[in-house]
Amino acid sequence: MGWGSGSDWSSQNFEQLSEKIREHTGVVISYNTLKRLWGRIPYNSNPSTVTLNTLAKFIGYENWSAFCASNSNEIRISRKSYRFKDIKRWSKKGEKTALTTIIIISTVLTLVILSFSQTGINKKDFRFSSKRITQGLPNSVIFEVDASSADDNDEIEIQQSWDVNKRQIINKEDSLVTSIYYNPGYFDAKLVVNNQIVKRHGILIPSNGWFALMETDNEPLYFKPAEFKTRKGVVVSPELIRSYNSNTSISNTVVNYYWVEDFKDLKADDFQIETSLRNIPVQNYGSCRKSEIIVYCEGEVIIIPLSVKGCIANLNLHLLDRTVSGTRNDLSDFGVDFSSPVNVKCVSKDGTITIFVNSKVAYKTSFEGKTNKIYGIKYRFEGTGIISGLKISNSKKVFLDI
Structure with missing residues (x-):
């Protein structure tokens, strides 16, 4: 790609x-983390195991250990190609260990660059747009595509x-x-060629107020507003x-609620969401009673997880471009008692x-x-x-208060 x-x-x-x-x-792996690995911005700690495993997996290895084992006799990079401050940056335990880390990391990054740069795809040669067919749900979306410049052997996906x-x-001949x-x-729709995103755009499917559905083994089951909207809230x-189960194939009972619209001026750098919720057990449900906002x-998305206290290791907090795993981080405050309403507030x-x-x-x-x-x-x-209860606002106005 030059x-x-x-x-x-x-x-x-x-x-x-x-x-x-x-x-x-x-x-x-956020672009800021990649910048740190490339030495473009300060980095005062070692890369995490997750980062190392991910980079190794990206270039075809099972994990970081597998990469090190496969390349231990092949890495030949001179000490002269690194600055002393870079060596100190990675480890204070000893120059030999630090240099070894840098050499292996640099080899991974070199292979990542090669893997990423081998394609000759020019994104400007592709076209990708869409239009919704109706206002309700389900909703068919027609994608207009021009991928005629792709090679015959390229894999093209939407x-x-x-x-x-x-x-x-x-x-490649498909236009619709x-x-x-x-x-x-x-939804962040993408045109993907050989696993590289060449075009992308957003698709908004509004809920037109509260919308509720139950996941099934096939198409979801929609509930009528009169069935779930009550004076105490939505349930x-x-x-x-x-009453629906007898005619529906369901492996595990999962219910979703939505409020989706274009809030215009509401952005991730200035918002506050306050809500009150409670998980209610039913047949065919997990014992962890996992719930997500x-x-x-x-x-991207923000995902705030909740569960009973004994299941916090299974939780994953997702904040746009990064994921915080309950197996490697203390997410114990997201373990709750669902016998009474749980109040959650997210402030940016x-x-x-802050959650x-x-x-x-x-x-x-x-x-x-x-x-x-x-x-x-x-x-x-x-x-x-x-x-x-649900309230969505920023420092200037209240967008929703139910």
Whole structure:
């Protein structure tokens, strides 16, 4: 692609590399982390095991250990190619260990660059747009595609959203492709050639107020507003679920609620979401009673997980471009008692995002430079649940107060 040395790469180059790594591995390494690995911004600690495993997987190895074992006799890089301050940066335990780390990391990064740069695809040669057929759900979307410049052996796919599992293979001659969206949301549709994103755009499927559905083994089951909207909030009761179960194939009961719309001026760098919810157990539900609050953002999502206290290791907190795993981080404050309503507040302000659970700070971290537009919220309950309050606002106005 003619990108030249990594020292000359733009932020967009690193963003594209981050996206490609995610497409291949399912794991997000933020473009800022990649910049640190390339020495473009200060990095005062060793890369995490997750980062190392992901980079190794991206270039064809099972994990970091497998890469090291396969290349231990092949790495031949002179000490002279590294500055002493770089050696000290990686480890204070000894120059030999630090240099070895740098050599192996550099080899991985070199292979990553080669893997990323071998394609001769010119993104300007492709066209990708879409239009919705109707206003309700389900909703068919027609994609207009021009991939005629692709080689005959190229693999061309349309990805419906941020979920890499939702891909549809097409031919280079196809000009119109139709996909069905069964639930509301903001979807980051992509045209992908040989696992490289060449075009992308957003698709908004509004909910038109509260919308509720139950996941099934086939198409989702939609509930009528009169069935789940009550004076106490929105709730798909266990009795309502049982009334549908006799005619529906369901492996595990999962109920989703949505409020999706274009909030115009609401962005990830200045917002506050306050909500009150409770998980309600029903038949065919997991014992962890996992529940998620999903905030739809432009190109990404925020996922706030909840469960009973004994299952916090299974939780994953997702903040746009990074995931915080409960297996390697203390997410104990996201373990709750669902016998009473759980109050959750998510605040993004002054470059910091803070999540409160029952008025206690459960997680707080830097959120600098996050200007993604916000398009709504989804609740996902293993079992079912009740939402007794929702308020969405920023420092200037209240967008929703239910």
